[in-house]
Amino acid sequence: ISSSAAPKRGAFILLEGVDRCGKTTQVSLLVKHLMSLSLATVAYRFPDRTTQVGTLINNYLTTNGPTGTVDDRAIHLLFSANRWESAPKLASTLASGTNIVCDRYAYSGVAFTSAKTEEDRSSMSGGELGLGWCMGPDVGLPAPDCVIFLDLDQDEAEKRGGYGGERYEKRDLQIRVRKRFAELQALDEEQGRVSWHVVDASQSIEDVTKEIASIVTDTVERIAKDSSPLR
Ligand code: DGP
Ligand code: NA
Ligand code: NA
Numbered sequence: 001i002s003s004s005a006a007p008k009r010g011a012f013i014l015l016e017g018v019d020r021c022g023k024t025t026q027v028s029l030l031v032k033h034l035m036s037l038s039l040a041t042v043a044y045r046f047p048d049r050t051t052q053v054g055t056l057i058n059n060y061l062t063t064n065g066p067t068g069t070v071d072d073r074a075i076h077l078l079f080s081a082n083r084w085e086s087a088p089k090l091a092s093t094l095a096s097g098t099n100i101v102c103d104r105y106a107y108s109g110v111a112f113t114s115a116k117t118e119e120d121r122s123s124m125s126g127g128e129l130g131l132g133w134c135m136g137p138d139v140g141l142p143a144p145d146c147v148i149f150l151d152l153d154q155d156e157a158e159k160r161g162g163y164g165g166e167r168y169e170k171r172d173l174q175i176r177v178r179k180r181f182a183e184l185q186a187l188d189e190e191q192g193r194v195s196w197h198v199v200d201a202s203q204s205i206e207d208v209t210k211e212i213a214s215i216v217t218d219t220v221e222r223i224a225k226d227s228s229p230l231r
Helices: 023-036 052-062 072-084 087-095 106-114 131-138 154-159 171-190 205-226
Strands: 012-017 041-045 099-103 146-151 195-200
Touching: 012 023, 012 106, 012 205, 023 041, 023 099, 023 205, 052 072, 072 106, 072 131, 087 099, 106 131, 106 171, 131 171, 146 171, 146 205, 154 171, 171 195, 195 205
Parallel strands: 012 099, 012 146, 041 099, 146 195
Antiparallel strands: none
């Protein structure tokens, strides 16, 4: 109990999932909830379409050109660059004791790119666009303290109304994306890294919110107590 104890850092809470799983709604409800507990919290969202790199990504997502018009590897690196350009701010925000609730991050990066082909890319040595290749550019980014995966099957996702027509909003791709996320969860569990919490996103908004709130309260307390440095 020395007076020179390291200052508390913020917790980095990440929400991931397929399109239409309700992430964006839950991120904003969670930020409000934490603020109501007097816990300083800010929301982040990736891709961040407001930067120059984000403008390129937005153009890519909103034009439904045939696959191959833009090289899949090049666009993968742009999504990663879009996270890296926020990395210093993410790190300083956490260091200042503010919590971050983030809508998508590097797991989406790997899940979406590696889902582009039907070939099995699940092994770490799956070649270009395989999991190992896809993970490379994001190695070293500030790591989340917990991943909340809003799990929704494709039939349920489609019941939620039409997709907005963006490039990735297609049934077969989304089914593969969900599988890739599960593979990434298994990898993290194997290696004892970040802890994942899978939440059934087909529940009512209120029930999902409650479940997330209880997971996050535990995580925020754990991080505030152990003051371990960011990885
Ligand atoms: P959103 O604004 O959350 O709807 O995300 C836009 C789309 O981009 C969505 O289909 C998920 C996808 N996406 C998010 N991050 C990445 C990434 O890093 N790489 C790739 N290839 N796709 C991503
Ligand atoms: Na979307
Ligand atoms: Na996003």
